[in-house]
Amino acid sequence: xxxxxxxxxxxxxxxxxxxxxxxxxxxxxxxxxxxxxxxxxxxxxxxxxxxxxxxxxxxxxxxxxxxxxxxxxxxxxxxxxxxxxxxxxxxxxxxxxxxxxxxxxxxxxxx
Amino acid sequence: xxxxxxxxxxxxxxxxxxxxxxxxxxxxxxxxxxxxxxxxxxxxxxxxxxxxxxxxxxxxxxxxxxxxxxxxxxxxxxxxxxxxxxxxxxxxxxxxxxxxxxxxxxxxxxxxxxxxxxx
Numbered sequence: 063x064x065x066x067x068x069x070x071x072x073x074x075x076x077x078x079x080x081x082x083x084x085x086x087x088x089x090x091x092x093x094x095x096x097x098x099x100x101x102x103x104x105x106x107x108x109x110x111x112x113x114x115x116x117x118x119x120x121x122x123x124x125x126x127x128x129x130x131x132x133x134x135x136x137x138x139x140x141x142x143x144x145x146x147x148x149x150x151x152x153x154x155x156x157x158x159x160x161x162x163x164x165x166x167x168x169x170x171x172x173x
Numbered sequence: 174x175x176x177x178x179x180x181x182x183x184x185x186x187x188x189x190x191x192x193x194x195x196x197x198x199x200x201x202x203x204x205x206x207x208x209x210x211x212x213x214x215x216x217x218x219x220x221x222x223x224x225x226x227x228x229x230x231x232x233x234x235x236x237x238x239x240x241x242x243x244x245x246x247x248x249x250x251x252x253x254x255x256x257x258x259x260x261x262x263x264x265x266x267x268x269x270x271x272x273x274x275x276x277x278x279x280x281x282x283x284x285x286x287x288x289x290x291x292x
Binding site for chain 2: 098103105111165
């Protein structure tokens with residue numbers, strides 16, 4: 063699986079949009095971009111994933127650049143409960159394929 | 174949505190004893206489950222891939238005789254930490270892949286995690 067690079071931490075204001083960047087310059091054509099988050103002392107929670115098109119669901123939006131070398135996770139209206147570590151992972155979707163976690167971005171939403 | 178559950182959520186055991194952690198997929202069958210370990214303020218580290226009906230595949234540096242994995246059914250995988258020592262104290266997390274998604278790009282779901290403290 064391709065490696066990803068994320069800023070180690072970022073703060074954002076409650077109610078504002080949070081934009082979380084991820085670089086994956088070595089991504090292959092068949093690798094998806096996945097985002098998970100981990101709230102303290104809990105298991106990771108799936109947020110969103112995409113291949114090349116932008117994606118949106120009830121939690122977030124995922125913007126993938128045209129060359130697919132980077133992406134941005136957007137939390138449209140951050141709340142205090144969004145404080146967590148956010149992980150960007152790229153992987154080929156296959157039955158036995160594992161998720162490899164990097165350092166992630168520790169996001170602190172402030173009132 | 175898919176749910177993966179772990180039990181127990183917290184366990185304290187004495188040094189030298191063994192402890193078992195269960196991982197269940199509640200509403201789907203999972204031929205593959207994964208076990209992770211996470212130390213405080215660190216990322217998740219994959220320990221092994223659990224395959225139903227066959228031996229688990231361990232990551233480099235993980236002792237298979239110490240961390241016994243059994244995936245006896247399509248909804249249950251167990252991790253047994255044998256002869257536990259204080260350095261085994263950690264947050265153990267399992268995940269399972271939901272195979273029901275028709276569209277490519279299936280999602281993996283995680284359990285709530287299990288805190289192990291060895292005293």
